[in-house]
Amino acid sequence: MISITIMDPNSPYQSPAGIPPQTPVPEAPVPYGNPTAPYVQTVPPAPQMPAPQPYTQPQNTWASPSQTGYPQSPQMPQPHDMSNYGTAITPPPRPRVYGKVPLPVRIVEWFKGHWYIPAGVLVVLLVVGNIISQLLYPLNALPAGLVVDGAKVGGMDRDAAVAKLNAAYDKVQVKLFFGDASVPYKTPAASQLGIRADNTSRLASVSYPFALRFVPTSYWWAAGLAKVGDPVYNYDKATLDTYALKNLGEDCVIPPKNASLKLDDDRFAVVPAEAGGKCNLTEFKDAVGKVTYAGGYNVKTPVAKVEAPLTNDVAQQLGDELNNNLKNDLPLQAAGETTQVKSSVAKGWLSFQPFIPEDKNDGTPLPPPRLLYVIEPERVKRYLETSGIAAKVEKKPGVTKISTTDFTETSRTNGAPGVLIDINKTIASIDPFINARASGATVAVGPVPATEQYTRKYTPSDAGYRALIQQFAQDNPGKIGISFHEFSGKRPYLGGTANDTMQLPAAGVEGIYLAYVAQRGIEDGSVQPTDRVFGSLSYTECMEAAISSQDADCIGALLGKLSNATVNARLAEIGLTGTSFSGDVNVTTAHDMVLFMEKLNDGTLAGIKKRESLMTPLSDISLRDGIKSAAQNAKVSGGATDTNYNEMAVVTGTGQYVVAIMTEGSDGAKTTSKLIKAIDAIRKQKQDLRS
Known part of the structure; x- marks a missing residue:
């Protein structure tokens, strides 16, 4: 319930009960009803200002460790009694004063307003560092990132880059096209044809100019300014002659390529026939002697065209039948x-x-x-x-x-x-x-x-020796021919053979045969040892390479110089009747290999007195996983291809023996090493027997 009290304006003001008076009781107003009463305006007395307070020096609150975490105001507001004047006047607040701002804060604030200064300094340092690194770049090094004919030579020493490019050019395949053929007849390496590219002059003027090193970032684009010329080509006629004789023959007949079929998208399609013919060797050699590198080596030689006997139509007929069936x-x-x-x-x-x-010339229609x-x-x-x-x-x-x-x-x-x-x-x-x-x-x-x-045991007897060799050839895979016999040590001298007259590809072992024939020519004066045989290699150098590393180029070059007929005749004179250089593949036998090695060892090879040129390379043969792995002191000659592995050696231990092994379709090196270990085991049994 709300109670409303109506006050009489003519009555003096009374405070409500329980509430103390807040201000002096006002005087009663002059009644408006008496207009004759004089008007008196009462002016209140001026308020009295508070007494001034003494000034207190502000303290450095940042440096005082006893202060609390946040600084307090240096002056505390003073209470004033406002009851004596009607209107209170508050003085303006004094500004807060703090100590010196911390250094990290000042640094951050400075960077906010001057960010461009450190940025500029950083750029200058990077530029100076880049220029210094460019000045320190080797003077003889080619510009970074330089690529020549696909070979990355940037940063390399100039001489090293020349050697790298020369070696790369030697390995580039040369595509030999005859007539209108679209598929190359052969693709020998450039070095096999005597094509040599010398890159010395083309790189002589290529460098990273010293003045350009003062240009920032030139390290990355200087190679683009280099002007690389063309290599200088040299053509070795002797090497080309050897290749042409071995691969094209004296008549230079290119057999045509008959049409055939291939499976193309689940259907048989025709592989077109290509004509062959007879070329002119002089024209072929002239074309090779002019070829230069243009994304590759391509040699085209005209031929008197001879069409393939099996035409595209014949192949198409069979293809249609098979596709239907x-x-x-x-x-x-x-x-x-x-x-x-x-x-x-x-x-x-x-x-x-x-x-x-084939036409049998008997009048029967073909x-x-x-x-x-x-x-x-x-x-x-x-x-x-x-x-x-x-x-x-x-x-x-x-x-x-x-x-x-x-x-x-x-x-x-x-x-x-x-x-x-x-x-x-x-x-x-x-x-x-x-x-x-x-x-x-x-x-x-x-x-x-x-x-x-089989579990085999062998006695150190004639039967044991023969059984070891024969059964070794039976128990191991592939075709194997072996010949072995002792010629010093404990008597009796024993041995054994297995398939020793079987002819197999020489596979590189013929290198020592050719070196022997060449040495005979040197001693009888028909061959000059310093004459070049292959490239810059002389007879003496090629003889060593043919024996120690079975170098196919030197073997072919020696055969080309000495002629097949001469080689066959010289070898027949010393009893190598199973060896032939007449066919497409040179062949020999294990019997001939042992016979040659024995004669070489005892110095009875006909026609030569200085056998050092043949004996010395035997100690440095490149084949190390066969006989050499089981008998390190052996004098070894040999050769290897993907399918054939042949070695012959004079092995010295407690006595000496001569051995030859020819393999085809076998793990040649491991099989050979296994044989030598088996021979040494039975020979040790023989040595251990009481005399």
Whole structure:
């Protein structure tokens, strides 16, 4: 409930109960009802100002450790009694005064207003540092980032860059085109044709100019200002003659290339025939002697064209037949199941070879040339193994363990026979499907005997020696021919042979034969040792390279200079009747290798008195994983290709023996080392026997 009290304006002011008076009681106003009363304006007395306070010096609150974390105002407001005057007047606040601002704060504030100064200093330092680094760049070094004909030579010493470019040019393949052929006949390295590019002069003026080093950032773009000329070409006629004779023959006949087929997007397409012909060797050599590098070496020589006998039409006819016959998948039955072999897979089993009938000059008309397909056994076998078909039909044979001593069998444990895929019969089943004479094919299998595993023991006797050599050739994979016999040490001198008259590619071992024939020529005066044979190499240098490193270029060059007929005649005189330099591939035998090595060792080679030129390189042969790995003191000659490995040596230990081994399709170096260790083991048994 709200109570309202109406006050009489003529009554004096009364304070409500309980509330003390805040100001003096005002006087009663002059009533307005008496206009004759004089008007009196009451002016209130002027307020009295407070007494002045003494000034207190502000303190440095930043430096005082006893102060609290935040500085207090140096002057505290003083309370004043405002009850004696009507209106209060508050003096303006004094400014707060702090101590000196901390250095980090002042630095930050300065950087905010002067950021461009440190930025400018940094730029100047970078520029100066860049110029200094450019001034320290080697004077003889080529500009950074320089690329010449695809070879990065930037930053290299000029002489090193020249050597690098020269070596790179030597390895560039030269494409030899004859007639209108679009595919090169051969692609030898430039060095094989005697083409030498000298890059000395083209880099002589290329440098990082000293004045340019004062230009900032020129390190990164100076190479773009370099002007690189062309190399200077030199052509070695002797090297070219050797290559031409070996690869083109004296008649320079280029055989034509018959048309064939290739699998292209699941269909057989024609590989076009290319004409061959007869070239002029002089024109060929002239073309090689003028060729320069232009993204590669390309030599084109005109020929008297001879068309390929097997034309594109013949190949196209076979391609159409096969595409039609193999348009469907091949149903292949195995182990009671039928596997659908995709037609593209079956097509991939085929390769092609031309059949060109030979004219027998008997008046019988020749049948036309044909293109024949061949089902490749390895491709079919690989598919049967990877598809899981072989695992379903084959049973691996067991192992028959046999122990022997020399040629005598001492024990045998027979293993179970097995069942394996007969790949030849399987191919015979696939062929009718390819000819559209059958609707499917069958995987043929047949029994196979258990594999044999031998444990061999040998006695230090004549039978033991012979058994070791013969059984070594049987037990190791590939074709192996061995000849070995002792010629000093404990008597009797023993040995053995295996396939020692089998002819195999010489594979580089013929280098020492050619060096012998050349040495005979040097001693009889028909050959000058300083005459150049290949490039800048003389007879003496090429003889050493042919023996120690089996250098193919030197071997070919020596044969070209000495002639095949002369070499064959000289070797026949010393009894090397199984060695021939008449065919496309030089061949020899293990028997001839041992005979030559024995005669060389005892100094009985006919026609030479100074054998040091042949003996010295035998200690520095490049083949180190064969005989040398098992007998480091052996005098070794040899050679190796991808398929053949041949070595012959005179081995010195407790007595001496001569050995030769030829391998084809074997792990040549390991097989050879294994043989030497086996020979040394049986010879040690012999030495340990009581006399």
